[in-house]
């Protein structure tokens with residue numbers, strides 16, 4: 001039957017990250033640096049709180065927005081750690097950041113609505129917008145993966161997009177929003193009629209002392225939506241818990257899409273995250289310090305191999321340029337997999353702006369990273 005799948009869905013592909021990961025399965029001897037899954041275990045207090053929630057039969061639907069104590073705790077956490085202010089009524093727990101993003105886009109987008117999305121970026125933004133019939137307008141990033149503000153402003157004036165996605169700390173580049181970048185972004189957006197969707201799922205893994213976010217400005221809070229979650233923070237990607245923060249006028253819409261999508265986030269995991277925010281921040285700090293060591297190690301290794309690469313300031317990805325090899329990123333990664341037995345994600349999986357790069361996830365053990373760099377060196381010498 002022709003046309004059984006909607007045109008919008010036919011217009012997208014499964015994520016290039018997954019696609020490449022699936023190929024890796026054919027090479028069991030290959031080392032994979034492809035996934036955004038930290039190798040740390042979920043902090044044991046969180047596990048115990050989840051087991052306790054099961055034993056107390058806290059297994060029913062929660063409120064659509066999630067349990068109140070957790071929303072209060074998130075509100076406190078955002079204020080104390082990042083100077084971001086949302087009350088508990090402005091917070092909705094979601095099934096991972098993924099559902100958070102989809103519910104936000106589902107609330108905003110009508111067919112043909114334009115959404116500004118950076119490139120390179122996490123591929124879900126473009127795909128969600130397309131599934132909903134929206135039109136993706138890419139905005140380019142500079143060499144250091146910060147925003148090109150002049151070009152962005154021109155695009156906003158020309159295209160009049162309904163929303164813009166801002167994504168820092170960045171998957172795939174590891175870039176963060178500096179104070180200057182945040183202020184420049186604010187100056188461009190403050191007077192425009194545009195909704196700002198800020199994906200800050202890696203905020204707990206920002207390696208600089210101060211944290212900057214577009215959600216810190218009180219006077220534009222009516223048009224800012226923050227999407228975040230616990231997958232990376234507590235190394236619990238499979239437990240599926242994220243959240244959306246938005247002022248009432250936006251949340252009134254978001255909560256409806258969220259309700260008809262999933263009713264509520266998993267109840268027992270909400271109790272786990274509550275325990276995590278109250279008592280597991282030292283574990284998060286430990287994971288961060290380990291990621292910084294790995295970042296330093298991989299960065300130095302890549303520089304020693306002669307690759308052009310920016311020092312990541314957050315998340316757990318590094319995005320070296322491979323332009324000098326004159327190979328498309330997909331060809332480079334296929335060959336590295338087959339000939340070098342090392343798997344990395346081709347930059348084009350993150351949009352046109354990612355061509356000429358590859359994404360290495362350093363959410364793997366130091367031993368794996370050491371061996372990976374040895375294999376990469378051998379492979380690069382060969383090509």
Ligand code: PMP
Nearest residue numbers: 036096097098122171201229231
């Ligand atoms: N945003 C970004 C930038 C991500 O990298 C991811 C996961 N890799 C997500 C959102 C979604 O994460 P989850 O659904 O596991 O919370």
